[in-house]
Amino acid sequence: MSRLPSLRALRAFQVAGTHLNLADAADELCITASGVSHQIRLLEEDLDTKLFDRTGRGLELTERGAELLPLLTDVFDELSSIISGFKSNRKAGAVNISMPATFASRWFIPNLVKFETLFPEVDIHLSCQEGSATRAAKELDCAIRFGHTDWAGYRELMLFSEKLIAVCSPRLMRGSSPLSPSDIANFRLLNVESQPAEWEMWARGTGAQVPTKARTLTFESRELALQGAVEGLGVALAGLADVAEDVRQGRLALAFDGAQVISGTYFLLVSEQRASSPGVAALSEWIQKEFSDAAPQPT
Numbered sequence: 001m002s003r004l005p006s007l008r009a010l011r012a013f014q015v016a017g018t019h020l021n022l023a024d025a026a027d028e029l030c031i032t033a034s035g036v037s038h039q040i041r042l043l044e045e046d047l048d049t050k051l052f053d054r055t056g057r058g059l060e061l062t063e064r065g066a067e068l069l070p071l072l073t074d075v076f077d078e079l080s081s082i083i084s085g086f087k088s089n090r091k092a093g094a095v096n097i098s099m100p101a102t103f104a105s106r107w108f109i110p111n112l113v114k115f116e117t118l119f120p121e122v123d124i125h126l127s128c129q130e131g132s133a134t135r136a137a138k139e140l141d142c143a144i145r146f147g148h149t150d151w152a153g154y155r156e157l158m159l160f161s162e163k164l165i166a167v168c169s170p171r172l173m174r175g176s177s178p179l180s181p182s183d184i185a186n187f188r189l190l191n192v193e194s195q196p197a198e199w200e201m202w203a204r205g206t207g208a209q210v211p212t213k214a215r216t217l218t219f220e221s222r223e224l225a226l227q228g229a230v231e232g233l234g235v236a237l238a239g240l241a242d243v244a245e246d247v248r249q250g251r252l253a254l255a256f257d258g259a260q261v262i263s264g265t266y267f268l269l270v271s272e273q274r275a276s277s278p279g280v281a282a283l284s285e286w287i288q289k290e291f292s293d294a295a296p297q298p299t
Contacts, residue, residue: 004038005046006043009042011029012025012036012039013039013043013051015028015029015036016036016052020059021059022037042074049062052063093277094125095283096127097143098127098143100127100145103266104126104128106243107245108144121279123279129143138182140271142160142268144278147264149269153272155270156251157268157288158267159287160241161262161265162263163260164260164261164263165256165260166235166237167226167253168232168234168235168255169230170253173195179255185214186256188234190225190233191218192220192221192222193219193220193221222242224239226252235255268284268288
């Protein structure tokens, strides 16, 4: 095996190449600017190639330097992740998973006892993040997201297509059978702040006519909107997976018979680096099995 260059010199080049400024690199590395310059010279001598051009404005990467920098950045990022995991003493059975808050409270947490019965040795660390665009943290093993995310380093596995339905408190229906979409004008609509066009999409898919000046009440999150529906404040939209248990328990009712639209798809994301870890493999396989056919349906 050929001798590797000094790790200190490689790090000095990577930081200097990121900042293109010796003073900024020195601050990050907690050494002097001349110390950074010395380490870069040692690396250039070791590799027998010039990595920077010195200019009046600072540093500029040479062609060979620009080729090496992203490779080293990936290596140091990976090393940082490994050390972070080691320092936190993560067990092979520990899994860090993230998902939207409503999905967590209305499906994952109520069903978690089934998983723990099968895999009592797996230690779950759950966090809630909204939106498909939220970027993955380095320590995140799995995530459930609505819509494609295209996260680098993560496998994306389809779970189910969400069917968006309208629900309300059974009290609002006064014991009636599910209403027709044309009755929507008689109810206040509960909106979710991050989904301002959701009722319009539902109306297009069901043929309902949502009044232009419909009475509305807007909530910050889906969870709050559904709580408003439970309390009889109006009619809310949600995926079947979000409200299946509420409907079964009678806290919510399907407001409009058969009025549902496909709003998008939930995906499970699994870290490629951690996919073979026993805990991650067990949890990801269990989640896929639960949704192998479709999202839970209210009965």
